Amino acid sequence: MEPQLSWYLALSAVLFTIGAAGVIMKRNVIAMFMCIELMLNAVNLTFIAFSSFFQDVTGQLFVFIVMTVAAAEAAVGLGIIITIFRNRESLDVDDASILKL
Amino acid sequence: MENNLLSLIIFAPLAGAAINWFLGRRLRNEKFIGVIACGAVAVSTVVAFYLAFKSGGALRSTEPVFDNLWTWIQVGKFRADFGLAMDRLSGTYALFVTFVGFLIHVFAVGYMQKDQGFYRFFAFLNLFMFAMLTLVLADNFLLMFVGWEGVGLCSYLLIGYYIDRKEAGDAAKKAFITNRVGDWGFVMGIMLTFFLTGSISFFDKPAQGVTSALQTIAGMSAVDPFTWHAIFAGGVTSIAILLFIGAAGKSAQIPLYVWLPDAMAGPTPVSALIHAATMVTAGVYMIVRCSAIYTHAPTAMFVVAVIGAATALFAATIGLAQNDIKKVLAYSTISQLGYMFLACGLGAFTAAIFHVITHAFFKALLFLGSGSVIHGMHHEQDMRSMGGLKKYMPITFATMLTGWLAISGIPIFAGFFSKDEILWRTWSAGTFSLPSPPWSKALWFIGALTALLTAVYMTRMMVMTFWGSERFREKHVDHVDNASGIHDDAHHDDHAVHEPHESPWLMTAPLVVLAILSTIGGFIGVPYALGSLAGLHPTNYIEQTLGPVIAKVPGGKTESEPAAAEPIWLSHPPQTTDSAPAFVSLDETAASHSAEEIHGERLLALVSVAIAVLGIVFGWIIFRRRPLLALPRILENKYYVDEIYDATVINPINAGSREGLWKIFDVGVIDGFLHTIGEVVLEGGRAIRHLQGGFVRAYAAIILLGALAVIGFFAYYGVHAMRLLP
Numbered sequence: 001m002e003p004q005l006s007w008y009l010a011l012s013a014v015l016f017t018i019g020a021a022g023v024i025m026k027r028n029v030i031a032m033f034m035c036i037e038l039m040l041n042a043v044n045l046t047f048i049a050f051s052s053f054f055q056d057v058t059g060q061l062f063v064f065i066v067m068t069v070a071a072a073e074a075a076v077g078l079g080i081i082i083t084i085f086r087n088r089e090s091l092d093v094d095d096a097s098i099l100k101l
Numbered sequence: 102m103e104n105n106l107l108s109l110i111i112f113a114p115l116a117g118a119a120i121n122w123f124l125g126r127r128l129r130n131e132k133f134i135g136v137i138a139c140g141a142v143a144v145s146t147v148v149a150f151y152l153a154f155k156s157g158g159a160l161r162s163t164e165p166v167f168d169n170l171w172t173w174i175q176v177g178k179f180r181a182d183f184g185l186a187m188d189r190l191s192g193t194y195a196l197f198v199t200f201v202g203f204l205i206h207v208f209a210v211g212y213m214q215k216d217q218g219f220y221r222f223f224a225f226l227n228l229f230m231f232a233m234l235t236l237v238l239a240d241n242f243l244l245m246f247v248g249w250e251g252v253g254l255c256s257y258l259l260i261g262y263y264i265d266r267k268e269a270g271d272a273a274k275k276a277f278i279t280n281r282v283g284d285w286g287f288v289m290g291i292m293l294t295f296f297l298t299g300s301i302s303f304f305d306k307p308a309q310g311v312t313s314a315l316q317t318i319a320g321m322s323a324v325d326p327f328t329w330h331a332i333f334a335g336g337v338t339s340i341a342i343l344l345f346i347g348a349a350g351k352s353a354q355i356p357l358y359v360w361l362p363d364a365m366a367g368p369t370p371v372s373a374l375i376h377a378a379t380m381v382t383a384g385v386y387m388i389v390r391c392s393a394i395y396t397h398a399p400t401a402m403f404v405v406a407v408i409g410a411a412t413a414l415f416a417a418t419i420g421l422a423q424n425d426i427k428k429v430l431a432y433s434t435i436s437q438l439g440y441m442f443l444a445c446g447l448g449a450f451t452a453a454i455f456h457v458i459t460h461a462f463f464k465a466l467l468f469l470g471s472g473s474v475i476h477g478m479h480h481e482q483d484m485r486s487m488g489g490l491k492k493y494m495p496i497t498f499a500t501m502l503t504g505w506l507a508i509s510g511i512p513i514f515a516g517f518f519s520k521d522e523i524l525w526r527t528w529s530a531g532t533f534s535l536p537s538p539p540w541s542k543a544l545w546f547i548g549a550l551t552a553l554l555t556a557v558y559m560t561r562m563m564v565m566t567f568w569g570s571e572r573f574r575e576k577h578v579d580h581v582d583n584a585s586g587i588h589d590d591a592h593h594d595d596h597a598v599h600e601p602h603e604s605p606w607l608m609t610a611p612l613v614v615l616a617i618l619s620t621i622g623g624f625i626g627v628p629y630a631l632g633s634l635a636g637l638h639p640t641n642y643i644e645q646t647l648g649p650v651i652a653k654v655p656g657g658k659t660e661s662e663p664a665a666a667e668p669i670w671l672s673h674p675p676q677t678t679d680s681a682p683a684f685v686s687l688d689e690t691a692a693s694h695s696a697e698e699i700h701g702e703r704l705l706a707l708v709s710v711a712i713a714v715l716g717i718v719f720g721w722i723i724f725r726r727r728p729l730l731a732l733p734r735i736l737e738n739k740y741y742v743d744e745i746y747d748a749t750v751i752n753p754i755n756a757g758s759r760e761g762l763w764k765i766f767d768v769g770v771i772d773g774f775l776h777t778i779g780e781v782v783l784e785g786g787r788a789i790r791h792l793q794g795g796f797v798r799a800y801a802a803i804i805l806l807g808a809l810a811v812i813g814f815f816a817y818y819g820v821h822a823m824r825l826l827p
Binding site: 020023024025026027032093094096097098 | 794795796797798801802805
């Protein structure tokens with residue numbers, strides 16, 4: 001059976017929901033970070049699915065942009081995480097609740 | 102006729118003020134400042150005389166001299182020019198204002214020497230001359246009001262000149278605030294004039310397309326009825342009453358006179374210039390200028406006459422019991438101003454102006470004389486500590502003697518002619534502005550009584566100052582209750598006894614000139630009845646000059662008609678063609694006086710001389726023997742009018758402001774409103790600040806919920822729009 005568009009979209013929605021729930025529920029910064037990556041990739045999957053379905057290359061271009069931004073975000077985000085860890089000896093985001101280091 | 106020299110009269114003192122303010126304060130050179138100040142006024146004086154008396158000048162032709170500088174305001178029909186005009190009335194005024202002003206400037210140079218604020222004093226004094234001459238020479242109501250406020254400002258600045266003394270500051274504020282009440286009336290009067298006539302100009306100026314408000318009113322055939330309702334009807338009578346409120350404020354009439362006695366806290370030359378000779382007569386000038394309005398408003402004239410007579414008597418009784426030499430003169434000024442208003446109210450406008458002029462001479466003389474005494478006594482103003490000064494200050498004594506005789510009304514001295522004129526006009530006033538004939542006799546009686554009191558209190562002042570024992574040797578007599586008295590200068594020497602000394606020539610020279618004017622100044626207005634008594638036919642210059650520019654009371658015989666429009670200056674007019682009508686006019690003057698009238702006027706003159714002599718003898722007998730005679734407390738305390746005003750007006754306003762405006766309105770409403778706004782914001786912030794707990798996951802959840810809400814919204818309506826759901 002040919003894979004339908006709706007299957008991809010459903011998978012993407014599941015991945016996105018898992019990522020969003022993870023961001024809200026996880027207290028570990030690294031885990032939250034990974035969940036954000038999961039959400040981004042869920043979106044990428046949607047782009048690709050639509051790109052293939054509509055035979056339109058623009059969607060693939062967007063995926064590249066998202067991946068680039070995700071890479072930059074990873075660099076900055078990991079930097080912040082390391083700094084927080086150095087200061088607080090902890091990776092729990094609820095410890096970093098006073099809006100300053 | 103246009104003449105640009107006219108603006109020089111007002112701008113010369115302004116330039117003097119500017120130079121002294123900016124340059125004089127750097128140089129601090131009394132000679133330089135004095136020369137600039139006196140020089141500026143001297144320029145004004147010379148130009149004023151030139152423009153008045155040159156051939157075709159303001160006083161010699163019927164056409165005013167104009168100087169239209171620029172159009173100041175033009176909105177629709179409303180037009181106010183910055184334009185000056187010198188007609189016979191403003192010319193007469195400008196002459197004595199500049200001349201007396203000049204003499205007082207000279208005196209002040211001597212009086213103020215070694216004063217800290219010398220430059221400031223003369224800058225203000227010159228600024229005052231600028232404002233006063235603007236007031237006088239203005240050709241419309243609005244510019245006159247500018248001058249009117251200007252003199253009020255300068256009066257404020259100069260009363261409070263001794264800035265380190267509280268009573269001077271209080272007196273300055275009192276003068277300023279009291280005048281505001283009058284200014285309200287003046288402004289309302291101007292507005293009503295504009296609504297009624299569509300113009301605020303005094304003169305017709307065809308070249309500028311300006312018509313005169315006064316001419317419009319003068320051209321009205323109907324005179325307002327003599328009823329109280331006319332005052333509130335919004336017609337000519339209302340204008341007249343409103344303008345009179347302004348005049349009463351500036352010229353210190355009941356009930357707004359209270360500021361003038363306190364204004365004596367200023368230096369004595371200021372009292373002489375502003376509070377005796379010039380500024381306080383601005384109200385009289387304004388009413389005479391608006392004579393066309395008043396002759397259409399008999400009710401208003403009646404009010405003016407009654408208030409004037411009441412003020413004259415009231416102030417004279419207070420003056421009787423004052424111990425401060427300047428206070429006596431201050432109340433005397435109020436009283437004499439009352440005379441002028443009495444004359445205005447009866448339609449004797451020329452008599453009022455005549456009295457303004459003679460009063461300027463002799464009251465300036467008396468004030469400057471008192472300044473000389475104060476100077477010689479090392480800044481002692483209490484007459485109880487004076488006495489016997491004629492030996493030490495002969496020139497001051499001799500000059501003040503003429504002032505004393507002039508104000509008392511002794512013949513040949515200036516005051517006699519003008520005061521007698523007013524009393525005669527009062528006696529013979531028609532019923533135009535009076536409910537019934539006995540009113541004129543009653544007002545005459547008040548005037549005569551005031552004349553008697555005037556002679557008595559002036560004699561008292563002279564006796565206490567110049568005769569009797571030398572009380573200044575007894576150290577500080579009666580000084581206990583003088584603690585609140587106003588002293589003229591800041592430095593009170595506490596050395597033992599100073600010998601009084603005569604003042605320098607800078608101060609005595611103006612005294613001498615004013616003494617001469619006080620003696621002979623009355624001859625410009627000798628009435629026919631008295632002149633013919635001596636077999637002479639002197640010309641009544643004042644009446645001939647002012648007659649053509651002043652409106653006549655309808656149906657009254659108040660003013661003897663000026664025979665010729667062209668006044669006869671000196672016996673030989675320059676143009677030969679004029680000489681013939683001049684002689685004819687003299688005969689006409691004679692013809693216009695009936696024998697009965699002349700007889701009555703002579704008899705009344707005799708009565709007023711008797712009153713003056715009686716007053717002087719009376720005063721001499723009483724006060725020569727007991728100069729320190731205690732007078733009724735109620736007089737010494739000025740009928741407690743200040744206390745009554747405090748209790749009825751000032752304290753309620755204070756209490757209302759404090760309890761109502763401050764504690765309820767300001768604290769409750771204004772502050773309350775602002776505080777409520779602040780509290781609402783604060784409380785709101787306090788309520789929603791829990792959203793920002795600092796927990797990153799909470800933020801994420803909120804963002805997610807927000808995103809879901811937005812998506813849900815569009816999804817829901819998107820579905821609706823596609824009609825997929827019912």
